[in-house]
């Protein structure tokens with residue numbers, strides 16, 4: 425198990441990027457497999473096998489490799505995997521989503537819930553994974569709007585594209601790239617959303633700088649993310665904890681300070697939910713919703 429560098433060192437570490445990409449690539453492949461073949465009940469991460477997860481819903485306990493931000497279990501499975509999405513989103517948001525999109529959900533919040541997305545707006549989802557927040561946003565912005573999902577993991581992009589095609593959506597586009605170097609023009613987006621992803625980046629200054637750059641003046645940022653409760657940082661910092669959205673969770677004050685340095689104003693946090701390990705020990709992190717605005 426590799427110990428990851430401190431996430432405050434400001435350098436973009438290839439080791440972290442590789443570990444994260446490997447983790448979510450495996451997860452995407454497993455979701456693709458599981459939706460083809462559903463194992464017998466009780467062999468996977470159904471309710472009986474679920475302990476406390478390290479990210480996402482309160483008692484998500486999925487296989488760390490197979491189920492994204494999660495803890496440990498033998499394998500991923502069919503319908504039980506939609507439980508994670510069902511904890512984070514309301515029925516209206518989930519209506520019409522393919523099971524593959526719900527099963528891929530690896531977030532720790534619901535960033536579109538209070539984002540007040542309007543018809544015609546352009547949205548960018550940083551670290552879009554299997555696409556769940558993009559599909560919810562697409563419904564809100566309608567045919568006259570546009571949603572971009574950005575992700576660096578090819579397998580996740582393949583899964584997201586398959587989900588989009590399954591839904592017949594024409595206003596969603598998934599693009600390959602990094603949060604720290606967003607392949608979109610300046611001032612081209614009305615709202616940036618993100619769900620449990622910025623904590624995975626070793627260069628959060630670059631992420632906020634880039635998010636600020638692509639937002640139009642007056643544009644909004646709505647992010648659900650894992651943050652540390654004290655300056656000590658998260659209790660676990662190894663590579664597995666990093667890829668599970670714990671190791672890179674930064675102290676809230678530092679994180680919000682980076683947003684301010686990037687130029688964001690009206691920075692506010694809500695909806696704090698503490699996280700524990702499988703032994704119920706506090707991890708010194710919480711899932712937090714953060715909103716901000718680029719000055720008009």
Ligand SMILES: C[S@@+](CC[C@H](N)C(=O)[O-])C[C@H]1O[C@@H](n2cnc3c(N)ncnc32)[C@H](O)[C@@H]1O
Nearest residue numbers: 448529530531551552553575576577602603619
């Ligand atoms: C925890 S999952 C969250 C996925 C999605 N937001 C959700 O709620 O289901 C993190 C995703 O972010 C992507 N990711 C992590 N770091 C990234 C980076 N620096 N640039 C682009 N994508 C990244 C991973 O490939 C993965 O698909």
